[in-house]
Amino acid sequence: MSQLGETTFRCGDGEALMTYVYGESSPAERNAIAAHVARCVACAGEVAAIGSTREELAAWTPPFQPLGFQVTRRDSLTAEPESVATPAIPPATVLRPAAWWNRPLPAWAQMAAAVVIFASGLAIGTSRGGTSAAAVARDVPAVTLAPTSVTQPAVTHEDLARVEQRLSGELAQLRTAAPPPAEPTTAMMQRVGQMIAASEARQQRELEFRTAQIVRDFSNRRQIDLANIEQRFGATAVKVLGNQRDINSLAQRVAYPASSPYVP
Amino acid sequence: MTWTDEELVARSQRGDVDSFNELIIRWERPIYALAYRVIGRDEEARDVCQEAFLRAFRALPGFKGQAKFSSWLYRITLNLCRDWIRRQRRAPVSQMPEDTDVLEMAAARGPVESIEDLVARRELSAVVEEAMAVLPDEQRTAIILKEYHGMTFQEIADLQGCPLSTVKTRLYQGLSVLRRQLERSGRLQAEMVKRV
Numbered sequence: 001m002s003q004l005g006e007t008t009f010r011c012g013d014g015e016a017l018m019t020y021v022y023g024e025s026s027p028a029e030r031n032a033i034a035a036h037v038a039r040c041v042a043c044a045g046e047v048a049a050i051g052s053t054r055e056e057l058a059a060w061t062p063p064f065q066p067l068g069f070q071v072t073r074r075d076s077l078t079a080e081p082e083s084v085a086t087p088a089i090p091p092a093t094v095l096r097p098a099a100w101w102n103r104p105l106p107a108w109a110q111m112a113a114a115v116v117i118f119a120s121g122l123a124i125g126t127s128r129g130g131t132s133a134a135a136v137a138r139d140v141p142a143v144t145l146a147p148t149s150v151t152q153p154a155v156t157h158e159d160l161a162r163v164e165q166r167l168s169g170e171l172a173q174l175r176t177a178a179p180p181p182a183e184p185t186t187a188m189m190q191r192v193g194q195m196i197a198a199s200e201a202r203q204q205r206e207l208e209f210r211t212a213q214i215v216r217d218f219s220n221r222r223q224i225d226l227a228n229i230e231q232r233f234g235a236t237a238v239k240v241l242g243n244q245r246d247i248n249s250l251a252q253r254v255a256y257p258a259s260s261p262y263v264p
Numbered sequence: 265m266t267w268t269d270e271e272l273v274a275r276s277q278r279g280d281v282d283s284f285n286e287l288i289i290r291w292e293r294p295i296y297a298l299a300y301r302v303i304g305r306d307e308e309a310r311d312v313c314q315e316a317f318l319r320a321f322r323a324l325p326g327f328k329g330q331a332k333f334s335s336w337l338y339r340i341t342l343n344l345c346r347d348w349i350r351r352q353r354r355a356p357v358s359q360m361p362e363d364t365d366v367l368e369m370a371a372a373r374g375p376v377e378s379i380e381d382l383v384a385r386r387e388l389s390a391v392v393e394e395a396m397a398v399l400p401d402e403q404r405t406a407i408i409l410k411e412y413h414g415m416t417f418q419e420i421a422d423l424q425g426c427p428l429s430t431v432k433t434r435l436y437q438g439l440s441v442l443r444r445q446l447e448r449s450g451r452l453q454a455e456m457v458k459r460v
Contacts, residue, residue: 014432014433014436014437014440015432015436017436018417018432019417019432022410022417024416049443050439050443052443053439053442053443053446054411054439056388056392056446057392057407057411057412057442058411059385059388059389059392060301060388060389060392060393060396061389062300062301062306062309063300065296065306065310067292067293067296068292069288069292069313069314069317070285070288071281071284071285071288071317071318071321072281202282205286206289209266209286209289209290210289212266212290213289213290213293217293220414224414
């Protein structure tokens with residue numbers, strides 16, 4: 001048993017060794033344990049073995065997976081602005097990030113794509129004369145399939161000419177009735193601009209937090225490493241001192257053997 | 265400007281979802297690492313991580329700030345891990361090692377790390393993971409919280425709901441078992457011989 005003032009250390013006390021190894025013991029306890037470890041081979045071996053095990057533990061790293069969880073409101077599009085006085089949090093869900101090919105585009109990109117598709121559709125429609133497939137289908141009489149009969153009268157050239165004339169007239173009407181191509185409104189462009197700005201701001205914020213997180217992790221790791229180094233250095237110093245003491249003792253014994261008349 | 269956790273919690277409690285998302289960005293990596301190390305499976309650790317944030321978000325109005333937000337989050341995560349382990353009691357904790365893809369490893373290695381070093385590091389990581397899987401849940405959790413999350417004995421005792429001395433005993437016994445496991449796998453002797 002080692003004693004320093006009122007602090008004692010019982011040889012092989014695992015709990016006390018834990019506080020010593022992890023640097024959570026009081027200065028008096030630390031000194032008492034260090035003094036004991038310096039002269040007890042078993043405890044010194046125990047401390048060294050715990051240190052080695054802890055070093056091995058550092059190798060265990062979880063796989064680095066992209067996470068990016070996010071809380072999204074289910075009713076984000078229709079929700080009324082919340083009152084500060086009633087801070088009830090709405091139902092929400094935490095979404096796991098999908099693979100990039102399944103991941104939905106940002107809102108601004110979806111909006112931009114919609115504008116492009118809308119404009120392309122208008123341009124194509126105009127170049128075809130403003131007649132949509134739906135309009136043509138609506139105007140063509142419904143056709144029913146029926147078994148053909150030999151006695152059925154054949155279609156004459158006059159019939160075809162009449163049908164062609166009727167179709168031409170209806171097409172002309174449709175052309176004149178077609179609305180002018182709509183330009184993307186200023187409001188929509190402003191909305192797209194706002195969404196792009198909001199998205200960029202969010203990404204910027206996220207980047208800042210990621211950077212801060214990396215810096216914090218690095219700093220924590222550094223502190224842990226420094227503490228480990230300091231602790232190992234302390235243990236080594238204690239061991240060196242112990243060895244030095246043993247050497248001195250041996251040297252003294254060699255210089256002054258028990259049978260020597262010079263032994264005081 | 266970087267908000268503190270407490271500020272972000274207060275803003276989240278007033279209904280600011282973006283603030284809570286910032287808390288997620290800040291804590292998702294440690295929470296995932298904790299879940300992964302406790303239950304030993306990537307996919308399930310992600311599920312636990314997701315569920316932990318969801319529960320935290322829903323319980324946020326009742327969070328009075330007696331403990332740190334991170335401690336509260338750790339507690340939620342550990343409870344979820346414990347539930348998962350209870351459900352999977354009969355299943356092995358450690359995950360079978362996946363096939364090694366050299367190209368993937370080459371892409372994952374650090375700028376000064378050779379492929380050989382990387383393979384050695386992964387092997388060691390797998391050995392430690394297997395050794396940790398042998399430990400009882402309480403000992404493994406105590407070691408994880410101490411070694412990888414830098415918690416004090418008191419913080420671990422609060423999280424595990426046990427006396428301080430129990431935490432120290434769990435750590436000591438856990439590390440002793442771990443040492444024997446590593447020695448059995450030949451890791452520790454090799455390391456000590458290398459040092460000598």
